[in-house]
Amino acid sequence: MPARRDIRRSLTAAALDLFLAQGFDETTVDQIAEAAGVARRTFFRHFKVKEDAIFPDHDAMLREIVAHLETASPLVPPLTAVTEAALMVVGTYAADPETSVKRYEVTRRVPSLREHEIAATSRYQRAFAAFLNERDGAGEPRRLRHEVIAAAAVTTHNHVLRAWLRGGGTGDVRARLSEALSGILEGLEPWLDDRDRPRDSEDDDVLVVVTRRGTPLWKIAQEIEAARG
Amino acid sequence: MPARRDIRRSLTAAALDLFLAQGFDETTVDQIAEAAGVARRTFFRHFKVKEDAIFPDHDAMLREIVAHLETASPLVPPLTAVTEAALMVVGTYAADPETSVKRYEVTRRVPSLREHEIAATSRYQRAFAAFLNERDGAGEPRRLRHEVIAAAAVTTHNHVLRAWLRGGGTGDVRARLSEALSGILEGLEPWLDDRDRPRDSEDDDVLVVVTRRGTPLWKIAQEIEAARG
DNA sequence: TCACTATAGGACACTGAGTGCCACCCGAGA
DNA sequence: TCTCGGGTGGCACTCAGTGTCCTATAGTGA
Numbered sequence: 001m002p003a004r005r006d007i008r009r010s011l012t013a014a015a016l017d018l019f020l021a022q023g024f025d026e027t028t029v030d031q032i033a034e035a036a037g038v039a040r041r042t043f044f045r046h047f048k049v050k051e052d053a054i055f056p057d058h059d060a061m062l063r064e065i066v067a068h069l070e071t072a073s074p075l076v077p078p079l080t081a082v083t084e085a086a087l088m089v090v091g092t093y094a095a096d097p098e099t100s101v102k103r104y105e106v107t108r109r110v111p112s113l114r115e116h117e118i119a120a121t122s123r124y125q126r127a128f129a130a131f132l133n134e135r136d137g138a139g140e141p142r143r144l145r146h147e148v149i150a151a152a153a154v155t156t157h158n159h160v161l162r163a164w165l166r167g168g169g170t171g172d173v174r175a176r177l178s179e180a181l182s183g184i185l186e187g188l189e190p191w192l193d194d195r196d197r198p199r200d201s202e203d204d205d206v207l208v209v210v211t212r213r214g215t216p217l218w219k220i221a222q223e224i225e226a227a228r229g
Numbered sequence: 230m231p232a233r234r235d236i237r238r239s240l241t242a243a244a245l246d247l248f249l250a251q252g253f254d255e256t257t258v259d260q261i262a263e264a265a266g267v268a269r270r271t272f273f274r275h276f277k278v279k280e281d282a283i284f285p286d287h288d289a290m291l292r293e294i295v296a297h298l299e300t301a302s303p304l305v306p307p308l309t310a311v312t313e314a315a316l317m318v319v320g321t322y323a324a325d326p327e328t329s330v331k332r333y334e335v336t337r338r339v340p341s342l343r344e345h346e347i348a349a350t351s352r353y354q355r356a357f358a359a360f361l362n363e364r365d366g367a368g369e370p371r372r373l374r375h376e377v378i379a380a381a382a383v384t385t386h387n388h389v390l391r392a393w394l395r396g397g398g399t400g401d402v403r404a405r406l407s408e409a410l411s412g413i414l415e416g417l418e419p420w421l422d423d424r425d426r427p428r429d430s431e432d433d434d435v436l437v438v439v440t441r442r443g444t445p446l447w448k449i450a451q452e453i454e455a456a457r458g
Numbered sequence: 459t460c461a462c463t464a465t466a467g468g469a470c471a472c473t474g475a476g477t478g479c480c481a482c483c484c485g486a487g488a
Numbered sequence: 489t490c491t492c493g494g495g496t497g498g499c500a501c502t503c504a505g506t507g508t509c510c511t512a513t514a515g516t517g518a
Contacts, residue, residue, distance in 0.1 A: 028503065039468045044505065093488085122347050144388050148413060151380040159373050184377060191416050204378040236496095257474065268497045273476065 008046045008056065010036040016102055024050075024110040051116040056095050058120045061092060065124060068130040078135045079149070079185045082128050083178070086157045089124065090177050093161060097169030106163040125154045145192050149185070156184050165187035237275050237285065239265040243283035245331055253279075253339040277392050280345040287349045290321060294353060298360040307364045308378070308414045311357050312407070315386045319351065319406050322390060326398030333394040354383045374421050378414070385413050 014035035018027045027122045027127040029050055047053050065085045093100040107113045128150035133143060160180050164173040243264035245394050247256040258279055262269045294314045324327040336342045357379035389406040432456040
C-alpha cells in the first residue's frame with residue numbers, strides 16, 4: 001500500500017494516462033482506483049468529482065493567489081500584483097511541462113473537462129477583479145473596468161499558456177507571459193486611469209510630504225495615508 | 230397530452246419552479262417530468278443534461294449570434310457587429326424579465342448551474358474572437374488583442390445583465406448595455422488599432438477612389454477591396 | 459512496550475443521472 | 489388500409505457520487 005501522501009499523486013497519474021489512452025467517458029472511476037491500487041471510495045475522498053482528478057491543485061492555487069493578492073504591499077501597483085499572481089499560476093504549469101501537455105491534450109478533447117477548466121479560470125478572474133475593487137475603488141464606473149482588466153489578464157494568461165502547451169511545453173512560459181501581460185496591461189493602464197476619475201474633488205488637492213532622505217519607503221507611504229485621513 | 234412544441238416549455242417552467250422551491254440537487258428529473266406531465270425519458274430527449282432545463286435556448290442563441298456575425302456586412306465596423314450581437318443576447322433576457330430573474334436566483338445559488346452558464350458565455354466569447362480574427366487579421370500580435378476585446382465585450386455584457394437581474398429586471402437593459410459597451414469598446418478601439426499595425430508597409434499607401442456621386446456604398450467597398458488585391 | 463486515539467482507507471449499499479432499446483401512437487401520404 | 493417516420497413511454501442498465509460502518513495504521517503519552 002502506498003504512503004498516504006502518494007495516493008493522490010498516483011490517482012492523478014493513473015487518471016491522466018487512462019484518459020489519454022481510452023478517453024474520459026470511457027474510463028470509470030473503478031479503473032482509475034484499481035490502476036492506482038486503492039478502493040473506489042478512496043478516489044472520492046481525494047476528488048469531489050471525476051473531472052478533478054487531472055486538476056489536482058486548482059483549489060490550492062486559487063487560495064495561494066488570493067493570499068498573495070491580500071498580502072500584497074500597498075506600494076506595488078495593483079496591476080503589478082495581478083501580473084505576479086498570473087505568473088504564479090503559469091509557474092505551476094511550467095513546473096511539470098510534460099504532465100501539463102498531457103493534461104492539455106485530454107482537456108482539449110473532452111467538453112466536460114473544458115467546462116471545468118473554464119470555471120476554474122473564471123474563479124481567478126473573480127479574485128483579480130475583487131482585488132482591484134478593493135485596491136482601486138469599487139465605485140460603479142470603475143467596477144466594470146476592473147472586471148474588464150481582470151478578464152484581460154486571464155485571457156492573456158490563457159492565450160500564452162495554450163500557445164506554450166500547443167508547442168509541446170518548450171521555452172520559458174513565464175517570460176512570455178510576463179512580456180505579453182506588460183504589453184496588454186500597460187496599454188490598458190491609461191485607459192483604466194484616465195476616465196471616470198472624480199475631477200474637481202479633493203483628490204486633486206496637493207499633498208506635500210517632507211521627510212529625511214534615508215526614510216524607508218513604507219514609512220513615507222504610511223505618512224501619506226495618514227495625511228489623507 | 231400537450232402539443233409537441235409545448236412540452237419543452239412546460240418542462241423548463243416546471244424545472245425552474247421546482248429548483249426555486251426545493252433546490253437543484255434536491256429536485257430529481259422524475260419530479261420535473263411528472264410536474265410537466267411527461268415521462269422521465271422524454272426529459273432527456275429535450276435536454277442533454279439536467280442543467281440544460283433552465284437554459285433552454287443557449288445553443289440556438291449561439292447559432293444566431295454566429296450567423297449574425299458571419300453575415301455582417303463588411304461595411305459595419307467589427308466592434309459594432311460585436312455590440313449588436315451582445316445586444317441580441319441580452320435581448321432574449323429582456324424578452325421575459327420575470328423568468329430571467331427567477332433563473333438568476335437559482336443559478337446564483339447552484340455551483341453546477343453557474344459553471345454551466347460560464348461555459349455558455351465563454352462560447353460567445355470564442356465566437357466574438359473568431360469573428361474579429363476573421364475580419365481584422367489573425368496575426369499573432371492581434372489575435373491576443375482580439376481575445377481581450379471579446380473578453381471585454383462578454384464581461385461588460387455579464388456585468389450589465391447581472392446588475393439588471395439583481396435589480397429585479399426593471400428598466401431597459403438593452404439601452405444600458407449599449408451605453409456601457411460603447412464606453413468600453415470605444416475606449417478600447419484606439420488601443421486595438423494603434424499598436425502592432427505594420428508600419429512602413431504598403432498598408433500606408435494612398436488609395437484614391439473616384440466614383441459617381443450616386444454609387445451605392447457596397448459597390449465602392451467592392452472596388453476598394455479589388456484595388457487592394 | 460503497550461494501550462489509546464485520530465485519521466485515512468476499505469466494503470457495501472443506495473440514490474439518481476444519463477443511455478440504449480424496443481414497443482407504441484399518431485399523422486401523412488400512397 | 490397499409491406503411492412510414494418522428495416523437496413518446498417503459499424498462500433495464502451503467503456508473504457517478506454519497507452515507508455509513510468497519511478496519512488499519514501512525515502518532516502520542518505513560
